[in-house]
Amino acid sequence: MNIRLPPAPIFFVLVFISPPSSGCEDSGRSVWIEEAGTVARVLLKTPTQTQQLVEAARGELLDVTHSRQGAAWSKWNGSDWDIQVWRAGHVQTLGRPGRDDGQPVIWEKGVAWISAHLMDVRVISRLWTGESETLPGVLAENLASRARGLSWVSWSPRGPKAWLFDEQGARQVQPEAPPLEASRAEEGIESDSSEWTALWAPIGTHGPPLPRTTHATVQVATERLVVFGGEVWDESCTQFLGLDNVLWTLDLVNGKWVQTAPEPSPSKRCHTPLAIDPTRRLALLWGGAGLNTNGEIELLDDTWLLDTTALRWTEVSTSVQPKAGADAGLVHDPTADRFLLFRRGEVWEFQTAEKRWVKLDISPGPPPREAVTVALDPTTRKVLFFGGNAGSRYFEDTWILDLSTAEWREIRNGPHPSARVRVAHALDRERRIVALYGGVLGPYSSRKSDLWVFDFESERWSLAICQGSVSPGPRGGFHGMGFDPSSGVFTLFGGRSDSVRHHNDVWRLKLERRSR
Structure with a gap:
């Protein structure tokens, strides 16, 4: 038994709209979502979809990617990253298959991870279709092609870094978000501005x-x-x-x-x-x-x-x-x-x-x-x-x-x-x-x-x-x-x-x- 006094919470999120990145196949807008100092990028077609995702994510947005099939983002569970998947207004939590540093990407067959370090890309290493498996090289390349135009923001103590996927692979680009300072430590974010x-x-x-x-x-x-x-x-x-x-x-x-x-x-x-x-x-x-x-x-x-x-x-x-x-x-x-x-x-x-x-x-x-x-x-x-x-x-x-x-x-x-x-x-x-x-x-x-x-x-x-x-x-x-x-x-x-x-x-x- 637990003594539960308050009901479920409501979150308040600020949304900033910016033009879509070059090379993006999606016709939707590029949206920066800021919640309690955390900034994430979401590619959605309409403001309604954006609001649905904001509500579904319950204030835990980080490293969001999107395709026509849905959206995915990372959420820190205290010891590792869990993947949150949003489709048709519903959220599903997926444990990360393996312990790589990849980011989630939504496509028609499931959720995949693309691991990028500096200017190198390890392409897609994992796929979630209910169970994990290692992707063959050809399928991985095909998925990378389908995922082009997707972007995310990665974090370091020196600030945010944005990665853009297109026909050239993955490359780092300058974020278009408002200036950032500190954010939440449980999401693995630190800042040089901390005293x-x-x-x-x-x-x-x-x-x-x-x-x-x-x-x-x-x-x-x-x-x-x-x-x-x-x-x-x-x-x-x-x-x-x-x-x-x-x-x-x-x-x-x-x-x-x-x-x-x-x-x-x-x-x-x-x-x-x-x-x-x-x-x-x-x-x-x-x-x-x-x-x-x-x-x-x-x-x-x-x-x-x-x-x-x-x-x-x-x-x-x-x-x-x-x-x-x-x-x-x-x-x-x-x-x-x-x-x-x-x-x-x-x-x-x-x-x-x-x-x-x-x-x-x-x-x-x-x-x-x-x-x-x-x-x-x-x-x-x-x-x-x-x-x-x-x-x-x-x-x-x-x-x-x-x-x-x-x-x-x-x-x-x-x-x-x-x-x-x-x-x-x-x-x-x-x-x-x-x-x-x-x-x-x-x-x-x-x-x-x-x-x-x-x-x-x-x-x-x-x-x-x-x-x-x-x-x-x-x-x-x-x-x-x-x-x-x-x-x-x-x-x-x-x-x-x-x-x-x-x-x-x-x-x-x-x-x-x-x-x-």
């Missing part, structure tokens, strides 16, 4: 909790990671065990997990925010999603304070409080000695000393939503507000709330993460940056594996270039991530890769600013 490099490393631990997702995570100073609640699965990830209200702490020095169940405690739940006052070492928990006696989802509105030193919960009863809900954004504001909660267009403050909720009168800002990512810069008292969803609508916009003026301002100044919810994120107060990792577009969509950094000083996003050979891979289902200010290390726990892969591993992340 940050990232290094992931797994942490060996003893006695970890069972695999889980939609749990809450905070870090206490340098020594402990605190995990609460979530959807829990058995070790094999084949059986849903229910929700949890156990408090887990990880000693980041010796790698040992400790389980506690203090009384009283919040009820079993998931999709709940948790934020910490680092000075008091006091964490605030609000709401979330539980299950009633009939096994149905029940939204909660209770408020709890956690003494992270004594590991003791205290319930706070208030006459006024936010309406029951889950996936709220929650941050601590040290200047005003309060916590701020963001949900459905409302901003609430929890006054720590008075232990009460107050709804704030804030100027109109972002459209109402849930599952938003928020972080507060204590230096400027500005709140980063990114993403989230309102029903089936998913957002990729970025806003700043200036607490000194109570005014909202949208940020539109370059590359940014694509639409998503339930990311892993944490604030580095010293460098005034926010690390944002992964996330998901809904319970049935692929998870993300890209890592973005938001700089409060420049108010810009930058896609970090991941170094090393290991990483957590595509994941979502997070509410928070740990950060150690003394070492500059972020800590990630658990999450979900897909409907049958849940995790209980721990990863450390180190971010370094690139020298120029």
